[in-house]
Amino acid sequence: MASFEIYGGKKLKGELVPQGAKNEALQILCAVLLTEDKVTISNLPDIIDVNKLISLLQAMGVKVEKVEKGTFIFQAKEIDLDYLRSEDFKNRASSLRGSIMIVGPLLARFGEGFIPKPGGDKIGRRRLDTHFEGFARLGAEFNFDAEEYFYSVKAKKLKGTYIHLDEASVTGTANVVMAAVLAEGHTTIYNAACEPYLQQLCKMLNSMGAQIAGIGSNRLEIDGVDKLGGCFHRILPDMIEIGSFIGLAAMTQSEITIKDVSYENLGIIPDVFRKLGIQMELRGDDLFIPAQESYEVETFIDGSIMTISDAPWPGFTPDLLSIILVVATQAKGAVLIHQKMFESRLFFVDKLIDMGAQIILCDPHRATVIGLDRKYPLRGIQMTSPDIRAGVSLLIAALSAEGRSVIHNIEQIDRGYQDIDIRLSNLGADIRRL
Known part of the structure; x- marks a missing residue:
């Protein structure tokens, strides 16, 4: 130590x-899973939590290329979904709080997402209900293995709907937004978090082809699209x-x-x-x-x-x-x-x-x-x-x-x-x- x-x-x-902002970086990195195209991210901080998430993405099959200090190109073209059931995945994902935000993109793009109980600071109770209740409203089936402390969600096709979040959770909002951008139809998310980093995520998703309105407010209106493309994004x-x-x-x-x-x-x-x-x-x-x-x-x-x-x-x-x-x-x-x-x-x-x-x-x-x-x-x-x-x-x-x-x-x-x-x-x- x-x-x-x-x-x-x-x-x-x-x-x-x-x-670069740690809390924004963790959201933005998870969003690369929404497309098979290349995504370039600059101003990434060289810190343990960010590096752990990049390493987790690589283990999942994301190709990562370092352009220069703080700038990386990510391509999530071939994701190994079987890896998400492995002990190595459980060990990596459980050591990082931000890993919870891979679930929304995986659910939206592949129809299923998994996560063990994520780690992070011991600063008090940090429940995950907001995330999974949002996924359920979009049509996902939720399962929690209490013995393994393992969460999973599945859906053949997500459907847009009205969601009133029970709390303005930043990571919860980010996760539900990333799921909703590929859902069929219109989604309203009310009581959404509106931090600058969440605004940055929405702007990045729009540059990839998403249709999100109301950015910066606590009411987001999302029209689902069939597919997202690549983009360049700089972190605040x-x-x-x-x-x-x-x-x-x-x-x-x-x-x-x-x-x-x-x-x-x-x-x-x-x-x-x-x-x-x-x-x-x-x-x-x-x-x-x-x-x-x-x-x-x-x-x-x-x-x-x-x-x-x-x-x-x-x-x-x-x-x-x-x-x-x-x-x-x-x-x-x-x-x-x-x-x-x-x-x-x-x-x-x-x-x-x-x-x-x-x-x-x-x-x-x-x-x-x-x-x-x-x-x-x-x-x-x-x-x-x-x-x-x-x-x-x-x-x-x-x-x-x-x-x-x-x-x-x-x-x-x-x-x-x-x-x-x-x-x-x-x-x-x-x-x-x-």
Whole structure:
């Protein structure tokens, strides 16, 4: 198990280029299964989760050609459906949460799809009902083998219908959309997720010949087509990494420029960081974060304590609440962090408390952070990364802390952040991989 050793308290300076978006990449890669033609994807991040999915696609029979760093050509002309019943498939697919999104394309194109219980972060209950209820509404027959924990769906021909999703699940919406584009007739998906990455998937599918209307809203209208063709698609910069870098700059009192952020796709993310008192300036499509000695949390108009909570898009993404919580520890003022969507994502705060942060964990969903305006800097400790986002939050805390910190289980961080230690070193951070 690898670890990061960090000597914190150093001010950083320089430019960072955000990687391609992990959450978009996982959707886009599954969509290559919808056509036998070549699909070129650029700006793919070189991270564990993406590389695992590419490897799984290759094992299924997808031909993969690397053009250059971050750019690949995929051709799913000959898919080995028998492989989907093998132990190797079960082992590969169960190690990756994003593997669930191969089911919709397989069902739409081949009439059957299989998946074991997918892996991913242990951040609370993440049910799959939305996916399979959507497939069932399209006419698929669903089966769950409780002993093997193996899901399967089959359909001779999917039929368009009206689907009101029980929750605005991003992966659930993506899966049902990919099934519906090849269904016969018209499909309406209401209460659909509308994150920029889901919009990107819909735009890519339209460029392949799909007919999807309502992109960017929570009501998608889809007219099924007989066949999809190839396309070229470029992945957006990762909004979660951009938010992480904003938090990094604030915590370490650093002057950092984040390049090519696709600002119009960041939604309210910059505004939420501004509520913590963090200054930033948009220069073209670059986000400049000046060095700040102090930043103060706003209050509501009536003077009550600021509350920051997550919500489905266009609300604030849950993936950045861990970053917000860490940044708040060194702010001036108090803030209530309300993690509504996952019940285990705040359990990393015990490490921050050990570092000297003033945090009250109210319950599994809420934490009150009392910012001490840097009067009591965090201190370095040994800790273990529980998941991707908490891991990066602890890394940011360690970079701002006095003394030596060691973070174990950094494979969790590597799942979502490309060469993070190298990029931070280039800014002046004292970080090494053990």
